[in-house]
Amino acid sequence: AYCVDTNKDRIELINKGIAPIYEPGLSELIERGKSTGLLKGTTDIIQALKKSEITFICVGTPSDKSGKIDLKYIKKVSEDIGNAIKEKNGYHVISVKSTVIPGTTDSQIIPIIERISKKKVGIDFGVCMTPEFLKEGNAVNDFFNPDKIVIGGFDKKSSDYMYRVFNAFWPDKYGSDVFLFCDLRTAEMIKYANNSFLAAKISFINEMANLSEIFGVDIKTVSKAMGMDKRISSQFLNAGLGFGGSCFPKDVQALYYAGMSAGYNSKILSATLEINKNQPIRPISTLKKVLNGLKGKVIAVLGLAFKPNTDDVRSAPSINIIKELLIEKAKIRAYDPVAIDNFKKESGIEEKSGVKYCSKMIDALKGSDAVIFVTEWEEFYKLNQDDFINNMNSPVIIDGRRIFDPEKFDGEKIIYRALGFSKSLDFVPN
Ligand code: UDX
Numbered sequence: 001a002y003c004v005d006t007n008k009d010r011i012e013l014i015n016k017g018i019a020p021i022y023e024p025g026l027s028e029l030i031e032r033g034k035s036t037g038l039l040k041g042t043t044d045i046i047q048a049l050k051k052s053e054i055t056f057i058c059v060g061t062p063s064d065k066s067g068k069i070d071l072k073y074i075k076k077v078s079e080d081i082g083n084a085i086k087e088k089n090g091y092h093v094i095s096v097k098s099t100v101i102p103g104t105t106d107s108q109i110i111p112i113i114e115r116i117s118k119k120k121v122g123i124d125f126g127v128c129m130t131p132e133f134l135k136e137g138n139a140v141n142d143f144f145n146p147d148k149i150v151i152g153g154f155d156k157k158s159s160d161y162m163y164r165v166f167n168a169f170w171p172d173k174y175g176s177d178v179f180l181f182c183d184l185r186t187a188e189m190i191k192y193a194n195n196s197f198l199a200a201k202i203s204f205i206n207e208m209a210n211l212s213e214i215f216g217v218d219i220k221t222v223s224k225a226m227g228m229d230k231r232i233s234s235q236f237l238n239a240g241l242g243f244g245g246s247c248f249p250k251d252v253q254a255l256y257y258a259g260m261s262a263g264y265n266s267k268i269l270s271a272t273l274e275i276n277k278n279q280p281i282r283p284i285s286t287l288k289k290v291l292n293g294l295k296g297k298v299i300a301v302l303g304l305a306f307k308p309n310t311d312d313v314r315s316a317p318s319i320n321i322i323k324e325l326l327i328e329k330a331k332i333r334a335y336d337p338v339a340i341d342n343f344k345k346e347s348g349i350e351e352k353s354g355v356k357y358c359s360k361m362i363d364a365l366k367g368s369d370a371v372i373f374v375t376e377w378e379e380f381y382k383l384n385q386d387d388f389i390n391n392m393n394s395p396v397i398i399d400g401r402r403i404f405d406p407e408k409f410d411g412e413k414i415i416y417r418a419l420g421f422s423k424s425l426d427f428v429p430n
Contacts, residue, residue: 001033002048003041014041022311022338025140049084054093054165056130057081057109061098062250068261069101069254071108078109082116085125093126093161099195099251101258102188105129110154126158129184130166131191136245137309144169150180152187192255199248200268201236203275209239209420210282215427219420220402239420241374241400242279244306244315249276280317281324283372283398286417290396291369294328298393300368301325302361303375303401304336304343311338313346317400318374322347326354335364337377362391370396373403385409 003014010020017034019026033039042048049055059073085092094113096105110121121127129152134142149166153159159181170178182190205226209219219239227234243249256269284294291297306316313319318334325332332355336343340357349355358364361379365371365388373380380403388395397404399418409416 001039002052003039004043004045004048005041006043008043011041011043014039023139024137024309029140045080046084046087049081049092050088053091054095054161055081056095056097058097060246061100061254063253066257067253068257071100071104074098074100074104074109075112078112079116082113085113085119086117091125093128093158095128095130095162096184096188097130097132099131099191099247099254100129100188101254102185102192104188105152105154105184122155122157126161127154127184128152128158128162129187130162131187131194133191133194136312137307146170146178148180149178150182150187150190152182152184152190154184192251195247195251196255196269196272198236199243199252199276200272202238202240202243202248203272203279205237205239206242206279206420207275212420213422216422216424218422238402240279240376240402241283241317241321241419242276244313244317246312246314249273249315280320280374282419283321283400283417284324284328286398287370287372287396288328290415290417291394294325294330296329296331297369298331298333298367299325300364300371300392301332301334302336302364302371302373302380303377304334305339305375305377308375308377311342313339313343316343316346316374318343319347321372321374322349322355330354332356333358333364333366333368335359335361336375337361337379362387365391368392369394370398372398373400376401376403385414389413 003011005011013020014030015034017031019030030039057074057077059077061074062070064070081094096109105127110127113125114121119125131150133146133148151159151162151166153162163179166179205219205223208222212219212222223237223239224234226232227237252269252272256266256273259266259269287299288294301318301322304313304316304318306312306314322332322334334340334343334355335358344350344357351357361383369392371388371392385408388397395413396415397417399416402418402420404416404418406416406418406421
């Protein structure tokens with residue numbers, strides 16, 4: 001297999017057997033690819049396509065400033081593929097893995113490849129759309145244990161080709177039940193519907209959490225009970241400071257704007273985004289009340305990655321939280337086990353603007369007036385009451401990811417506030 005990228009540094013790392021991103025299990029796979037000689041990185045797309053039969057398009061499909069999908073990388077790679085298969089003899093299958101709005105493969109990718117290669121889809125080359133559903137941090141495991149494999153095909157020949165490829169990875173493990181065959185547009189829509197549903201599920205439980213705080217209810221128990229209903233399922237029912245990452249925010253936005261451009265205003269998608277915009281900054285108003293204002297206060301922010309087990313900070317709730325704290329003129333001590341460098345790059349927030357980046361979890365707590373837990377990294381679960389009392393200036397905990405059991409804290413010594421948790425009986429229905 002050939003990994004093609006325009007980024008030379010990334011290709012060099014792959015050829016040295018090193019994973020260019022932090023992803024559990026990926027280094028081992030790349031190392032094995034290097035030692036067996038089966039995996040090669042290259043920046044030469046023409047050579048890579050000449051020596052292969054199938055090409056997966058995996059380029060990014062970011063949002064532009066207005067929230068609409070930006071197809072510049074898709075268009076560029078389609079041109080490159082067109083140039084490569086122009087020089088190639090024999091049938092070649094191109095499979096789109098990038099998330100694209102329904103109709104993009106039909107109306108953009110195929111015409112570009114045909115125009116440049118002067119070849120004909122269905123005759124000289126086949127096209128599929130095979131969306132990917134893996135999660136960062138668990139990507140390798142998800143890839144080898146998929147719930148479903150969706151194959152959208154231009155024609156039967158293209159789909160059959162992809163089926164043989166995928167089936168080779170999971171021979172007889174699942175039988176054919178795991179495969180779903182459809183056309184290109186349906187496959188494109190499945191990916192958006194899947195991600196939008198999960199994002200909406202998170203925004204839904206976050207809204208229930210916010211209401212639970214008003215009613216003096218613990219959302220954790222509510223989520224647990226809801227998850228026991230098989231129709232609902234317990235996954236993606238953890239209330240928190242909102243969803244981030246490279247997929248949910250951008251995909252929900254892209255689908256929303258695609259609908260809008262066709263005159264359809266999706267209320268669910270817009271509410272999903274709206275709730276997610278406000279969710280990360282909810283701890284700020286809590287802190288303002290507890291600390292009597294934030295000016296000059298030292299706030300520890302623990303967890304910068306958008307979720308545990310990744311160094312990815314794209315659309316991470318931590319970015320908005322820290323920006324908002326800086327607007328309130330607080331001083332910040334930030335910690336993450338792996339994501340500090342990426343956070344600095346992505347957010348552009350330097351130390352001189354009032355954020356001290358700490359290399360140890362305990363250092364971030366030192367001298368702070370409050371701590372906000374933004375990502376549920378495993379090491380945070382080990383902190384106990386004494387760690388907070390002995391290191392912090394005032395032990396105020398805002399638990400944005402429900403890491404701690406409130407019963408474990410002595411209310412006389414620690415102020416503990418958590419998302420979707422309240423013992424207040426102030427609300428009385430009338
Ligand atoms: C997601 C989809 O899960 C995956 O199928 C798709 O291919 C890509 O997008 P990913 O972005 O890697 O994967 O992360 P995921 O584990 O889904 O989490 C996304 C965000 O939702 C994170 O910020 C996470 O903290 C948040 N989340 C998730 C919650 O707030 N509560 C939950 O119960 C689950």
